[in-house]
Amino acid sequence: MINLSQIQLPHQKLNAFSSVAPMTSAQARVEAQKLLQAGLSQSVIAVLDLLVVAGVLPTYRLPASERSLRNYQRQRLLDRLPYTTPEMQDFFQAYSLPVPEGRLAVYTLGPVGIEIARERHGVQPPTGYLAYPIERVMHDVVMNEIVLRIAGRAMEHGWAPVWVSKYEATLYADPNTPLLEPDAMLRLKGEDEELVYLFEYHNEDKATRARRKVDRYALALSREALWRERWEVETFPPLLAVFRRPVVGRGYQEAVNGRNGLQVYGRTLASALEEDFSTWYHFNAGEKVNLFPWGRERDE
């Protein structure tokens, strides 16, 4: 005879080395409230705030050490995607991303972190990455890397980059129907001007989605009052499309031909990563250009 109630059932195994205990959002709220009451450290705030916009980020993009990130994970502030270092390295390699030295993990907001983000920002942070297939996760990892690369360059040249969350960048035709959901939006604040860019990243190897994207953007462009108000811009920002396969670029080219207004630039991911996204192909003009102000001419 054996008392089964005393046998501890295994937690859901995510992979060899990590498991998570389930946590209801009610429990998470209680924990979040406790932590908010006690006060959060600067480091925790920095990590959470970044993830609210980014959704997922690899260790080397988060402003805390690996050790601290694990501590945050234990507090359920963060969740770690269930892949081992070698697995992650393979994924990064497959997506042309540089493989860093040492351990490699990707973190997202954990249940407690989500509640804190809701409290602090009043926005619904991106969630659900633990359940996503890896391709979907890597799509966002890549998109984030692109934004952070460009933002880094911008800072080197005296611009103040502001990464607008997907949530804030989305245009709504009416409160329930999104009209346009850019993958990312970046504002560069200069001394007396502000440059704004929209981003799309394509994992797929077909041209159809690119064509539909252009249609979508053109539709959004026609709703001038909407985007002027939502984005606080005078002119519709240029669309910067990054793709793994050149065929996607051909889709953009076809769709842009014979259409005016929407400015679209493109690059393949692998080549763009090598030179930090300085040159882009301008589909409207049919030529390579230095899109960002620091590439155009050497001043100062």
Add this chain to the structure above:
DNA sequence: TTACGCGATAATACGAATCG
């Protein structure tokens, strides 16, 4: 107090050896 590096430890994968 908080962050985090380091060393110890526990958990796991995997190939080899052994069993039935």
Add this chain to the structure above:
DNA sequence: CGATTCGTATTATCGCGTAA
């Protein structure tokens, strides 16, 4: 011959100490 166990390398995690 397939299944199970064993041995070992790998590596995630934890506790402690130090520094900011």
